Amino acid sequence: MPEMMTWRALQQALExxxxxxxxxxYFVVNGFDGALTMLGILGGFYMSHTEDLHIVISACLGAAIALFMSGLSAAYISEAAESQKALAETExxxxxxxxxxAHGRAARWVPWLVGAVNGLSPLVIALIILIPVFVHQPGMAYSPLVLSISVGLGLMFLLGFFLSRVSQTHWLLGGVKALSVGLLTLAIILLLE
Structure with a gap:
């Protein structure tokens, strides 16, 4: 890992x-990956009427860690190669x-930052989606799988909202588009059952 950078130097590297x-x-794309992966796994468990939440947690955490490692390593490797190529051409x-x-520091730091965002995005989103499963206790009056699926759909909507803010389009349309992808994923899982 490269030497430490100040916040200002990191902003300069991004510029x-x-x-x-x-x-x-990367944040949105891998956030979608994390949310859709969790929706797929949770939907599959719901359709199979699985009640062992330890199995659900193990499967979901396994997938979330795999998404984290894949996102981190793939983005870092590809961005490091691109950064070094651009630096060599400039040199x-x-x-x-x-x-x-500053160009050299940017070539060393930006791939780490891109990799971290690419890996952490699906991991954090997956962990948020799993909160109802983590905190569920026997006898509670809600289905942890249904609630986690609902949280996942809500996060899909928020990712669409975020994209609509970036593209300066209507927030509701962006949210509904992303939510539709999540609902379509669940519908396909239901049809396969």
Whole structure:
């Protein structure tokens, strides 16, 4: 991992690399992956009438950790390669090493940041979706799977809302579009049963 950076230096690295949009896209794309994966697993467990929440938690956590590792490593590896390529091209054009410059620091730090966002997004969303399952106690009057599925659909709506704010379109339309993807996923699972 590269040397520590201040908040201002990190902002400068994002500006130099023009990665803020990329990070936003990775957050949403992998957030969708995390939410849809949890909806798929929880929907499958609900359809099979599984009551052993330890199995549900193990399966969902396994998937969430796999999404985290996949997102972190894939984004870091690909972004590190792209950053090093761009830095080498800039160095060649300038005829000098930029290793110790702001450009060099950006080439080292931005891939880590992109990887962290790409990996943490599905993990955090998956953990939020699983809260009703984690806190459920025998005798409680709600179905933890139905409540977790509802939380997942709510998060899908919020991701769509976030995208609508970025694209400056109507928030309700963005939320409904994303929610529709979650509902369609559940409908397909129901049809397969």
């Amino acid at each position: 130099i690399s023009q990665s803020d949009g990329l990070i936003r896209r 060649q054009a300038m005829g000098k090493s930029l290793k110790d410059s």
